[in-house]
Amino acid sequence: MQTEAPPSAALAHGIASRLRTTLDRNRTDGLKPDSARQAAAAANLSPNTVANVLNGAVWPDIDTIARLERILGTSLWGSEHLTANEKG
Secondary structure, eight states: OOOOOOHHHHHHHHHHHHHHHHHHHHHHHTOSOOSHHHHHHHTTOOHHHHHHHHHTSSOOOHHHHHHHHHHHTSOOOOSTTSOHHHHO
8 A cells, every 4th residue: 555645745855856956057057056065055054964955865944945045046945735726
């Protein structure tokens, strides 16, 4: 019997995907931060924390998300956790 993953799992995956996309876009556009290490330093986070978020090894807490959003100038939070009815 297979159980459905909790909504937070989809959200964590989406956050990692948006973080990766933002760092890749920064690299392409010549902007900083363009790596997990640079993002971690700018956000005053451990490089391991950011790498673990990117690799799906941990689910980021609200403080980590907020710090990364601030230094990247973009939203990492998504709507993967909402049902179709909740999305409108």
